Each structure stands twice: as C-alpha cells, then as structure tokens.
Amino acid sequence: MDETTKVILTERPLEERKPTKAKKQQKEPKEPKPAKEPRAPVPKKEKVPSEVAVPTDPNFMFKEGFLKVVYQEKPTKHVITRFPPEPNGYLHIGHSKAIAINFGFARYHGGDCYLRYDDTNPEKEEEKYFVAIKEIIEWLGFKPYKITYSSDNFQKLYDLAEELIKRDGAYVCHCNDSEVKKQRGEGKGLQRYGCSHRDRPVEESLMEFRAMKDGKYKPREAVLRMKQDMQNGNPQMWDLTAYRILDAEHHRSGNEWRIYPTYDYTHCLCDSFEDITHSLCTTEFQNSRESYEWLCDAVSVYKPMQREYGRLNVTGTVLSKRKIAELVEEGIVRGWDDPRLYTLVALRRRGVPPGAILTFVNELGVSTALTNIQLVRFEQVVRRYLEQTVPRLMLVLDPIPVIIDNIPDDCLEEIELPFSPKDPEMGSHIVPFTKTVYIDRSDFREVDSKDYFRLAPGKAVGLLKVPYPIKATSFTKDEATGLITEVHAIYEKPETGTAFKKPKTYIQWVAASEKHKSPIKAEVRMFSSLFKSENPDSAEGGFMNDVNPTSEEIYPNAMIETGFDEVRKRAPWPEKEGGKVAAVEASTNTQTGRDHKANGISMAIPPETARPETVRFQGLRIAYFSMDTDSTDGKVVLNRIVSLKEDSGRT
Numbered sequence: 001m002d003e004t005t006k007v008i009l010t011e012r013p014l015e016e017r018k019p020t021k022a023k024k025q026q027k028e029p030k031e032p033k034p035a036k037e038p039r040a041p042v043p044k045k046e047k048v049p050s051e052v053a054v055p056t057d058p059n060f061m062f063k064e065g066f067l068k069v070v071y072q073e074k075p076t077k078h079v080i081t082r083f084p085p086e087p088n089g090y091l092h093i094g095h096s097k098a099i100a101i102n103f104g105f106a107r108y109h110g111g112d113c114y115l116r117y118d119d120t121n122p123e124k125e126e127e128k129y130f131v132a133i134k135e136i137i138e139w140l141g142f143k144p145y146k147i148t149y150s151s152d153n154f155q156k157l158y159d160l161a162e163e164l165i166k167r168d169g170a171y172v173c174h175c176n177d178s179e180v181k182k183q184r185g186e187g188k189g190l191q192r193y194g195c196s197h198r199d200r201p202v203e204e205s206l207m208e209f210r211a212m213k214d215g216k217y218k219p220r221e222a223v224l225r226m227k228q229d230m231q232n233g234n235p236q237m238w239d240l241t242a243y244r245i246l247d248a249e250h251h252r253s254g255n256e257w258r259i260y261p262t263y264d265y266t267h268c269l270c271d272s273f274e275d276i277t278h279s280l281c282t283t284e285f286q287n288s289r290e291s292y293e294w295l296c297d298a299v300s301v302y303k304p305m306q307r308e309y310g311r312l313n314v315t316g317t318v319l320s321k322r323k324i325a326e327l328v329e330e331g332i333v334r335g336w337d338d339p340r341l342y343t344l345v346a347l348r349r350r351g352v353p354p355g356a357i358l359t360f361v362n363e364l365g366v367s368t369a370l371t372n373i374q375l376v377r378f379e380q381v382v383r384r385y386l387e388q389t390v391p392r393l394m395l396v397l398d399p400i401p402v403i404i405d406n407i408p409d410d411c412l413e414e415i416e417l418p419f420s421p422k423d424p425e426m427g428s429h430i431v432p433f434t435k436t437v438y439i440d441r442s443d444f445r446e447v448d449s450k451d452y453f454r455l456a457p458g459k460a461v462g463l464l465k466v467p468y469p470i471k472a473t474s475f476t477k478d479e480a481t482g483l484i485t486e487v488h489a490i491y492e493k494p495e496t497g498t499a500f501k502k503p504k505t506y507i508q509w510v511a512a513s514e515k516h517k518s519p520i521k522a523e524v525r526m527f528s529s530l531f532k533s534e535n536p537d538s539a540e541g542g543f544m545n546d547v548n549p550t551s552e553e554i555y556p557n558a559m560i561e562t563g564f565d566e567v568r569k570r571a572p573w574p575e576k577e578g579g580k581v582a583a584v585e586a587s588t589n590t591q592t593g594r595d596h597k598a599n600g601i602s603m604a605i606p607p608e609t610a611r612p613e614t615v616r617f618q619g620l621r622i623a624y625f626s627m628d629t630d631s632t633d634g635k636v637v638l639n640r641i642v643s644l645k646e647d648s649g650r651t
Contacts, residue, residue: 058362062108066366067101070307071109076277079111083144084267085133087117088124089321090336090343093357093378096140097312097371100361102280103142112145114274118267119151120260122248136344140354150266151252153273157261158213160269160299161224161242165206169298170242172208173197173225183230184238192230192238212245212259219245226265228294236287237294240264268292269301276304282311283368310369312361314378315534317342318543332547333530339628339639340530340551350527351613351626351641353574356385375529379642386616386624386641389574391419391426394464394508394561395619395638397524399438401512402455402487404470407435412513415465417563429563432513433466438559443507444487446475453505460492462506464620468493469503508620510559519559522636525628526553560636564617568627572614616641 061067071079083102085091091099106113115137119125137144150157164170175183175195185192197205212222224243232238242265249255268291271279279292286308296303318324319342327333327341336343339350347357360381364371413433419426439455448456455461460471470489477484494500510519530551533539539546567573615627623644628637 058358059104059108061101061362061364061366062105064365066309066368067105070278070280071105073307074278074305076109076111078277079106079109080114080145080275080277081106081111081280082114082116082271082274082276083137084116084118084150084270086121086124087119087126087129087133088121089129090132090345091136092319092344093314093342093347094312094319096344096357097309097361097364097366098280098282099137099140099142100358101309101366103137103140103144104358105278105280106145107142111277113142114146114148114276115144116148116150116270116274118263118270119149119250119252120263120266121246122250122260123246125251127251132345136348139344139348140358148270148274149252150261150270151250153266153270154253154257154261156273157266157269158259160301161261161265162206162209164226164242164295164299165209165224166202167298168202168227170209170224170226171197171200171205172212172222173239174222176220184235194230194239195225198225198227198239209243212243213257215258217245219247221245224259226291226295226298228291232290234287234290236264236291240291264288264291265295268295268304268306269299271304271306272296272301275302279304279306281306281308283308283370284311308368309366310371312364312371312373314342314373314375316375316529316531316536318531318536323543326544327530327547330544332544339525339527348611349613349629350639351616351624352382353385353389353614353616355389355574356382359385374534376646380646383624383642383644386618388422390616390618390624391563391567391573392421392618392620393419393563393567394431394510395522395524395622395625396438396440396508396510396519396559397526397555397622398441399510399519399557399559400441400444400484400487402437402439402470402472402489402509404435404437404489404491405473406490409435411435412515417465419563419567429566430516431561431563432511432516432518433463434511434513436512437463437509438512438519439463439487439507439509441484444472444475444484446477446484454507455487455489460503462503463509464506466509468500508622510561516562518562520562520564520636522558522560522638524555524558524625524638524640526555526623526640527551528553558638560638564636567617568615571610571616573616613639618644 057063062071081102083099085095103113105111115134117130117133134144134147161170173180173195174197179195181187182190183193183195208222209224211217212224222245223241225239226242228237228239230238241262243259243261245258246260247258250257250260268279285306289306289308292306293303313319318327324333324336324341324343328335328338333340337345337349339346344357348354360378363381364373411434414430415433416428416430418424418428443454443461445452445454445456448459452459453461455470455472457472457474460469462469469492471492472487472489475484475487512518528551529548531543531546532548533546536543536546612627612629612631616624617626618624621644624641625638626641628639630637
C-alpha cells in the first residue's frame with residue numbers, strides 16, 4: 001500500500017506480462033512451419049459469445065421447465081400468487097428469485113400477485129423492514145396487486161382455531177421444549193408418542209385456549225397444538241404449534257392480542273382467504289405441503305395448490321441476518337446497504353441495475369434443485385447487461401499531471417466523443433484537450449522496458465481519441481514520498497509528408513480546462529469480494545476470520561471527464577423500471593427520516609428524481625461505476641459495480 005495515497009498498487013506486474021504475450025504472438029507468424037498460427041486468436045475471441053449464449057427471452061423461465069409444468073398442473077384463467085416475506089430483516093439476493101417467480105408467474109399468465117407481510121411475530125418486526133421490502137419489490141419493476149398483512153386476519157384466524165378445537169383437531173399443551181422433543185422421538189431409538197394433554201376433552205381445550213388469550217398464562221406455559229399424526233413419517237405432521245403466547249406489542253394491533261399464530265398455522269389459511277391459485281415456495285417447505293393441505297381440509301376452507309422450487313444461494317458471501325448484523329455491529333461494513341454485501345438494498349446502492357438481477361434469475365431457470373452460484377457468475381451477467389446499456393466515460397483514479405510543452409498555454413481543442421461506439425442513439429459529448437492533461441499514475445513508469453507499452457521517458461503513448469500521441473521527456477517526483485508529481489511531454493504531430501506512426505497503446509486522460517469546468521473531481525470506492533474464500537463459514541474460527549482486509553480501496557482524488565455532467569442529467573441508465581423515485585415514495589422517506597444515515601440504509605431521495613445509483617457508466621479501461629448515495633452537490637462519490645473483465649486486469 002502506498003502510504004501517501006492509501007492505494008494498493010498490485011496490478012502492475014500482471015499488466016506488464018500481458019504485452020509480453022502480445023509481443024510473442026506478433027513474432028509467431030514469422031515462423032515458416034506454423035502457417036495457420038495467425039488464425040489462432042480467432043477461436044479465442046469466439047469463446048466469449050459461447051459463454052454468454054443464454055436465453056434472451058425475459059419470460060423464458062415461465063415458458064419452459066418447472067414453472068411451465070406447475071401451470072399445466074393447474075391451468076387457471078386468473079392466476080393469483082403471493083410473496084409473503086417476514087418483515088424482520090432486509091431482503092437478499094436469494095429473495096430476488098422468489099420475487100421474480102411469484103410476481104413474474106402471475107404477470108406472465110395475466111394474473112395478480114399480493115405482497116403479504118407475514119407479521120405474526122411482533123418481537124422481531126420493525127417498520128423500516130416493511131418500507132424497505134416494498135421499495136425493493138417496486139425497484140425490481142413489480143407492483144403488488146394489493147398489500148396485505150397476516151395480522152389483518154387475526155380475528156378470522158382465531159375463530160378458525162376455535163373451530164379446529166371443536167372438531168377435535170387441536171388441543172392446548174403445557175409441555176416444555178424437552179418434553180416435546182421426546183414426544184417427537186428425538187434421540188437414538190426413541191419412539192414418538194402424543195403428550196398427556198392430547199386427549200383432553202374438547203371443551204377443556206377450548207376453555208384453556210380462551211384462557212391463553214385472556215392472559216392467564218405466561219409465554220411458554222401453554223401453546224395450542226394441532227392434532228395431526230404423530231406416527232406419520234413427515235415431521236411436519238407431528239402436532240405442530242398453532243398458537244403461542246408473546247409479551248410484545250404488535251405494530252398494527254397494539255396490545256389487543258397476547259397470543260399469536262405461527263407460520264405453519266397462518267400461511268395456508270391466509271393463502272386460502274386471498275384465493276391464491278398457486279402457492280409457490282422453496283423446497284425447504286416441501287414437507288410442509290402435507291400439513292398445509294391437512295389444515296385447510298381440517299377447517300373446510302378452500303385449498304390452494306402449493307408447489308416448491310429450489311432456492312437460490314450464492315457462494316463467497318454470507319446472507320444470514322445474524323451474520324450480516326455482526327458485520328455491521330463490528331464496523332466491518334457501513335451498514336446493511338454496504339455495496340460489498342448481497343442484500344438487495346446493498347446491490348441497489350452498489351449500482352447493480354434491477355434488470356440485471358432479473359436477467360440473472362431468468363437465465364438460471366427454475367427447478368426443484370438448490371442453486372448454488374459463484375459470485376463471478378452473477379457478475380458476468382451484470383457486466384454483460386451494463387455493456388449494452390450504459391455510456392462510456394474517461395476516468396482517472398490516481399491522477400498525475402502531464403504538461404505538453406510544445407503546445408501553447410492557451411491551446412484548447414474540443415474533441416467529440418461517443419457515449420457508446422456500439423449504440424449511436426446514446427449520442428455524443430464534447431471534452432476539452434489542453435496543454436495539461438491528467439493520466440493515471442499506473443500509466444507512467446520512470447524506467448522504460450521493452451515489454452512496457454505505456455508512457456515512460458522517451459516513449460510515446462496514445463491518448464484515447466486524441467489525433468496524435470504524446471512522448472514523455474522528463475518528470476519530477478517528491479523525494480520524501482517517492483511519488484511522481486509531474487510529467488513533461490511533447491505532442492508528436494508528424495511533419496507534413498511524414499507518415500503517422502500509430503502508438504501501440506492508448507490510455508484514458510482528463511484535461512484541465514476552466515472553461516469546461518474540467519476535470520470533475522470524485523472519490524472512487526473500488527470494491528472487491530468481502531471474503532477471501534468461496535465458503536466463509538468454513539474458515540477456522542468462523543466467517544469473521546475470512547473477511548478480506550482489502551475489500552475496499554478508496555481513491556480520494558480521482559478525476560472524471562466533463563461528459564459525466566450529461567450522464568448525470570440523463571439518468572437513469574438504463575431507462576428501466578425502478579430507475580426513478582416517485583414523489584409519494586420520496587415523501588414517505590422524508591417523513592420517516594430515512595436518509596443516508598438512518599438505520600444504516602441510504603434512501604432519502606428528492607421527489608421525481610433519478611436515484612444516485614442510476615448514474616451508471618463504464619470507466620474506460622477500468623470498470624463499471626455508479627454514483628453512491630454519499631454524493632452531495634459538492635462531492636461526487638463513485639462505487640465500482642463490477643470490473644470490465646473477470647480478472648479485472650488492464651490491457
């Protein structure tokens with residue numbers, strides 16, 4: 001690490017080896033025998049499209065495979081699904097699959113999808129999670145048919161519980177946890193059996209259940225259990241708990257209730273109340289299908305069809321709420337939306353477009369198998385998505401000034417640059433070219449070598465889109481730090497009649513021009529993996545010992561070309577759903593005080609404006625970037641979204 005700039009400079013050896021390889025490839029065609037060798041690079045280039053030969057149809061996962069079969073199993077004129085998150089944490093990338101499946105399945109078949117908050121545990125629920133979940137769903141481009149709450153049905157659920165007791169389908173149990181475990185046969189060779197309260201009279205259970213509601217018992221002194229089948233091989237049929245006592249105020253019903261229904265009791269009944277046609281959930285609930293259907297039948301209500309798909313998991317990170325909370329509390333990350341995390345609020349802040357996430361899920365497809373995906377696979381999709389949808393700008397991370405001595409002090413040329421060489425519709429912009437330009441420190445070397453192709457004393461290099469190259473003549477350095485402070489060069493415009501010699505390498509640059517308010521200064525945060533291994537939990541001593549100490553490198557004095565101003569004004573990039581914040585949402589954020597310092601989440605956005613992270617662009621030769629929510633009118637802060645290539649090396 002450079003102690004002055006606080007920047008780790010580790011890429012130079014890799015960069016220098018690459019031109020060596022290129023040079024060898026130039027010499028090989030001169031050999032007489034391997035006549036076909038000049039064609040060798042061709043198949044290498046063709047490998048790239050083969051790797052990304054993936055379905056381009058955004059509805060692919062509904063037309064083929066598991067979800068196609070699910071619909072064929074129950075073809076319905078009006079499909080109704082639901083996404084039922086617990087409002088006790090921020091959603092992560094795994095939830096994006098559930099969102100895409102439930103909302104997308106309904107949309108594809110012309111139906112509707114509810115957003116239903118499963119708010120039956122007041123001890124863990126907070127208002128900030130309700131708000132964040134809704135915002136993320138809308139950011140991904142989906143609009144709930146209705147927003148409902150399991151708590152809306154508390155009275156109805158209670159009435160059905162009494163009905164279940166009257167049908168001898170439930171009983172009040174006073175067993176402690178260890179007794180319940182023994183009843184379920186936990187332990188080698190133990191048999192399952194019903195508890196002593198299982199056969200108590202119906203009227204007694206009904207009286208005890210009402211006593212639970214009226215406050216006679218403390219938490220854990222009594223629960224309502226469903227009378228299922230203790231001899232069934234499915235653990236989800238071993239007399240599951242339907243109601244428990246909690247001493248907690250509910251965010252919606254206040255202190256009206258002291259007993260709260262469990263997920264196993266609530267979920268299927270709320271699905272029934274809302275006429276859900278296809279209840280789609282992950283395979284961890286596969287065993288729950290039997291109890292789901294049992295309860296609907298036991299109280300004689302409509303029974304939706306539940307089907308289970310394999311959940312999405314990414315390796316190389318942690319998704320557990322407990323573990324992320326530890327990272328936040330220990331100051332390893334800024335908050336739940338730190339761009340190195342894989343919560344959806346973090347991916348949004350990092351600048352990952354919602355369309356890229358949906359593309360990623362669609363390309364993976366849906367089956368019953370658990371999907372374990374490396375982070376590099378996700379980044380490949382994001383990189384390809386950005387390549388097609390965002391403009392290109394010149395950015396210098398660690399600038400040093402280059403004085404071009406043979407150009408007049410007042411020289412000012414305006415160079416027109418396209419925002420994208422592949423998409424003319426993105427337009428173009430003007431950048432100044434003057435006597436002083438800034439280049440990246442890594443693009444200059446004090447001592448030249450044959451295998452180095454960028455700027456060095458006596459060596460020329462091209463400046464991107466500038467007609468002629470520059471050649472370094474001298475430099476100055478700070479003897480105390482050893483850092484280059486200034487480079488002098490000449491502009492190598494050939495004399496009339498002299499052939500122009502094209503340089504071997506072109507580098508990005510930013511010129512100094514008061515007229516154009518160039519350069520634009522910025523702080524750039526270069527993020528890499530938060531963990532050192534593919535399985536942080538396997539690290540000796542736990543996942544905290546696998547934290548990568550160099551997962552964030554900050555360049556405080558970076559410079560951007562002036563095209564950034566237009567890119568910022570024209571945001572969002574790309575112009576997709578989820579890009580702009582509606583006035584109502586922004587007003588809600590302001591009213592709840594949810595600015596970039598509240599709850600560790602950056603969300604306070606003025607009405608009808610593009611979110612900062614939608615200001616996305618490719619920094620030529622470096623990476624893809626977006627504006628961070630720490631940006632202000634006087635300071636631009638950028639986040640690296642993904643590198644240009646998987647190995648992040650320059651050429």
